[in-house]
Amino acid sequence: MKNNTFEEIAGALDRAETVLILTHVIIDGDAAGTAAALCRVLRARGKTVHIFTGEELPHNLRLLDADYFVRDRAELLDRYDLVAAVDCSDPSRFEKRKDLYDRASVHVNIDHHRTNPCYAEYNYVDADAAAAGEILYEMIQNAGWDMDVRAAEGIYTAIVTDTGEFEYSSTTAKTHRIAAELFDLGIDINEISVAIYQNERKVKLQVHSDILQNMDFLCDDRFVMAHAPAQLFEKRGAEISDSDGVIEAIRGIDTVEVACFAKEIAPDEWKLGFRSKYDIDVSAIAEEFGGGGHRKAAGGSMHGSIADVKACLYPKVEAVFREKDGRA
Amino acid sequence: MKNNTFEEIAGALDRAETVLILTHVIIDGDAAGTAAALCRVLRARGKTVHIFTGEELPHNLRLLDADYFVRDRAELLDRYDLVAAVDCSDPSRFEKRKDLYDRASVHVNIDHHRTNPCYAEYNYVDADAAAAGEILYEMIQNAGWDMDVRAAEGIYTAIVTDTGEFEYSSTTAKTHRIAAELFDLGIDINEISVAIYQNERKVKLQVHSDILQNMDFLCDDRFVMAHAPAQLFEKRGAEISDSDGVIEAIRGIDTVEVACFAKEIAPDEWKLGFRSKYDIDVSAIAEEFGGGGHRKAAGGSMHGSIADVKACLYPKVEAVFREKDGRA
Known part of the structure; x- marks a missing residue:
């Protein structure tokens, strides 16, 4: 029930050639943004990476999808070297996707839910993190991996949605320092804000x-x-x-x-x-x-x-x- | 029409013993927060400082008022050594308070409106600042003046309200870096969020x-x-x-x-x-x-x-x- 180091987790990810990313059901901005950023960064390192949610992305998170999210099981590989679970407190939350999790031999668990029992071989659970995206950002920085503006948008989406626009008590100085660095990477705040927050259904x-x-x-x-x-x-x-x-x-x-x-x-x-x-x-x-x-x-x-x-x-x-x- | 340096403005403020702070009419979070922070910091330096708005503070900004905001003209001094205008693009916006402005011999103008004609003896106008509070924060840091948690709350209120919770295009990496430093100073995000954003009238x-x-x-x-x-x-x-x-x-x-x-x-x-x-x-x-x-x-x-x-x-x-x- 102890966290691995960022080095150990980055090492496991780097040894895998194929990676499947899973998130919790009723996917939200933290889950989708963190998954998209991890997918982007790992693909840039030459890996075959898919995200499988088993559901449609919410309307206001579609800006994240640059062909990362697989809709149809038939498009997945038979098995992946590694499954990375992000923002998922418990394997029961991989509803209808548990077999995919079980089939991989190596598992990574990056999360910020206090109840997470560290269910994988490689775990990083920090309940003080404002979002799973905050943890992934630090891991990527620590590993020295390239992060481009698209990956930065994923991390930003994770943070801005899970903190209610930096309003919830989970927000810390670190949250804002990371946001500043994402701006340095060139994120377009107007584009993201319009997509996430000016995108409500009329009937809502x-x-x-x-x-x-x-x-x-x-x-x-x-x-x-x-x-x-x-x-x-x-x-x-x-x-x-x-x-x-x-x-x-x-x-x-x-x-x-x-x-x-x-x-x-x-x-x-x-x-x-x-x-x-x-x-x-x-x-x-x-x-x-x-x-x-x-x-x-x-x-x-x-x-x-x-x-x-x-x-x-x-x-x-x-x-x-x-x-x-x-x-x- | 050129900005003074932060040193020049801080020097002018430090030479004054009595300071009146004015803001624009229909006072908002940036005006009130910046005024409150400036009042707090200058009082800690031993000066007599008042803010005169000529109107009630909006309901959701009352957390800022620790006896800084004067309601009644009779409570003001006859004249002040210096008037500091914050978040005010034009002297016409000191509605019904222009005489107070005119009566001082030294004037400071700290603002972020592009149309500001630099109307005072000492001006700092930066249209790229997300809030007047952002400029004041940098000025205080530059001067090496003490800023306590109450002053930090004023700056934070200025920034969070004028950026629509860090959502508007005016938000930059610098905005988030300043927010991080305000967290370091100990602001209570839950208290501020409840006061500003969970404080609507039922009829609204x-x-x-x-x-x-x-x-x-x-x-x-x-x-x-x-x-x-x-x-x-x-x-x-x-x-x-x-x-x-x-x-x-x-x-x-x-x-x-x-x-x-x-x-x-x-x-x-x-x-x-x-x-x-x-x-x-x-x-x-x-x-x-x-x-x-x-x-x-x-x-x-x-x-x-x-x-x-x-x-x-x-x-x-x-x-x-x-x-x-x-x-x-």
Whole structure:
């Protein structure tokens, strides 16, 4: 359960002639950006490298794909010398791709999730890194490998998305020093910003607007709840993922300390998300709905009508605030 | 019309015993953050320093005020040895405070607006700086003055707000290097992020939601228009400024190249904002509505009903796209 050195990992990668890169399912900017950068750098070193995600890249990450991401299994090699897993806390997250992982004889694991059990032969897990891309950047620098502007774009995408544009607590001085060096390598901030952040589906804005038409406030506006019934998505021809971001938006209200967003993922089946702004531990609330998570971000679920959900949730929330105020 | 050196400006500030800091009207994060940082650093050098804005600090910038910002003219000194203007392109922007500026015998002008005519005795104008705060940071470093964590928070606020969280084209490697050094000084990114970005009025979200219920799309969704009649604000008990940010949100739609947002600021009086994502010059459209601006951000105005506005605007927009496609 100990990290290898950057030298050991770079050595393993350099000994391989064929490399397959895997990332976690529901691929995000850190996973895709880190994978793209690693692919680019290794190809420049003469290797055959593919990334296999088993899913489409999100719309706003397509700028990363310069023929790196393989869609169809038939285009993969039968086996690779090495599989590199990036931003993946556990092999179970290689959904439907575990056989590809198992077939390689050497495995590399580059990640920043605290729960990562160092499952590979070569591991580098740093929970203090703001993004897996931050670790890969340092490894490439340490190895003295060439990094061109395309690889730098991958690293930048990894960092900017996983830090919420340098806003989350995971951001450090090192994060900004790396960003500065990526600018030195020539990244075009306007091109990247437009691709990632000015690239929303029209229905996503409409769905957000519909949801925000009906917010419930409790406890002197310190708690807010919004919800999206299934027919709201149907009416707009939208996906459930078009409601992503609503919970962060409502937590952003000045008086709000705890936010909940409920979405109906099947008839009378509600998925509940919770976010806390300060010190209230929402994982405790989520546990009462069969879920869990972190102090500031957690989730649970419940069957019933939205009225049932509220009738169950609101007394619990009121108790949490009463308890907090009693302590104060 | 030439910049002074940092040494000359620091010398002038050091010779003054009393300093008044002024910023532009409709104060923003760069103006307030830079002013707060300068006030903090000069007070630590034993000087009497006030900031006079003539208006309330926006809600989400109050974290900056540790008794620096004077609300009431009666609390000001009769005269100051030196007035320092920060983030202020022109003395006309000291609305209702010009007499205070004129009464001092020495003036310092620290700014990053390209149009700044270097109106003071001591000027430092750098249009390539991402924020006035970036220039002040370099000046303080150059002078070897102490900067504590509170001053660092001011500089960080200036930079993060004026770069849209490091997203705008004005962001450079230097911007990130300065941010890294501010982290080294101990800024609390979570505290600052919550104060600035998780601090929206409830009615602002409601107003945005109301506005997004009615978007018009033209030219295969490459143009989007949203509007807010006066009664929309009245119904919610909102201010017109609660619609700030709508135009950036609708420009963020993937297919959109040009966005327009119209707000009714008096009966049948519409203020129009325009934003461009790529190469279409919206200042040319704005000029047809008695306004102007930059290629990517411009504004104009028109009298009439919203139907009149659309009837006037839409043919012009269609002509712009036809012309662009003809060239392609």
